[in-house]
Amino acid sequence: MSGLVPARLSGADVVRVGLGGLRSRPTRVVLSALGIAIGIATMVSVIGISSSSKEELLRRIDRLGTNLLTVAPGDTLYGDEAKLPESAVEMVARIGPVTSVGATGNVNASMRRTDRIPEEVTSGIAVQAAGGELLETVGVGVRHGTWLNAGTGRYPAVVLGAEAAKRMGFDRVGGQVWIGGRWFSVIGILAPAELAPEIDRSALVGWDAAERYLGFDRHPTMVYERSADGAVEDVREVLARTVNPESPEEVQVSRPSDALEAKAAAAGAFTNLLLGLGAVALLVGGVGVANTMVISVLERRREIGLRRSLGATRGQVRVQFLAESLLLSAFGGVVGVVLGAGVTIGFAVYRGWPPVVPSWALGGALGATLVIGTVAGLYPAMRAARLAPTEALATV
Incomplete structure (x- = not known):
């Protein structure tokens, strides 16, 4: 066994x-x-x-691209808010690898639906001057209407960002808004700007019109530029010195895609x-x-x-x-x-x-x-x- x-x-x-x-x-x-x-x-x-x-x-x-850089004013040595030179856009455009440049500039004015609304009620919408190549550079489309051109950019016409149009109750072009004590015609509504959300909350008027009707000083407050993908870091290194050669430390350069x-x-x-x-x-x-x-x-x-x-x-x-x-x-x-x-x-x-x-x-x-x-x-x-x-x- x-x-x-x-x-x-x-x-x-x-x-x-x-x-x-x-x-x-x-x-x-x-x-x-x-x-x-x-x-x-x-x-x-x-x-x-x-x-x-x-x-x-x-x-x-990948769709929006990682080759978009923004330039904004920083602070001066004494802690005051700096200003970008009026020639900032032209200076950036001279950098070899840069393919397009656009800019916006803050305007000391408020936008309201009608002149009957109190001045302090702005719905959180900023009025900004805009250059003609802004949309191409940032990669934003026009949902309704048209964008500012050489003609409309000289007259009281405004294009609303996606969020601004929503807050103002605009779902199509036409009608007027009250900006800086006068009426501006709404000629366009933008699609959402994923890499530049500040544009969504803005009312954009032409550079010349902002100077003529709203007292704009022509100093840009945000410059957007796109360059060849392989040259982004090289461009980033020289942007501050190019925009403001005298005080490059007063310039802030960032890449919006970094946040995503x-x-x-x-x-x-x-x-x-x-x-x-x-x-x-x-x-x-x-x-x-x-x-x-x-x-x-x-x-x-x-x-x-x-x-x-x-x-x-x-x-x-x-x-x-x-x-x-x-x-x-x-x-x-x-x-x-x-x-x-x-x-x-x-x-x-x-x-x-x-x-x-x-x-x-x-x-x-x-x-x-x-x-x-x-x-x-x-x-x-x-x-x-x-x-x-x-x-x-x-x-x-």
């Missing part, structure tokens, strides 16, 4: 035995797997939605927080699986005793219950991955984003379920394997 060798269970046999144990308690299995599924779905959807949002932001950056890139990077911090919540849900699901397996061992002592009496080894009993735990977790993991991917795709389509579910997230989610299943099933499997046949059958 000492030469007898116990039969070995093949992989198919292990899966078949594990599934048989799960099928005998379907309600408990579904409830236990639900905890795993919720945790995995949370983690996959968080990663997917974050990746989709980031992909949309990066596509916007920082936003894309900051999204990762919030994602990590939500991943932590998903990990907690997954841990709770793992505890549920462990609890289910422990109860299963207690309820199935007779089965364990019979298997041991018929020749099953401790290792085979251990493998059986460990397989049940792994299959239970894997079932929850697969359901969670499908739910998480579905939520990601649905939310991305709703927001108009490109749906992105990283493959590493799917693989990591399934790997996490197997780890959870192993850890959760290890103790119950070892406990079942330690039961002696006589002890197990004695409880019947």
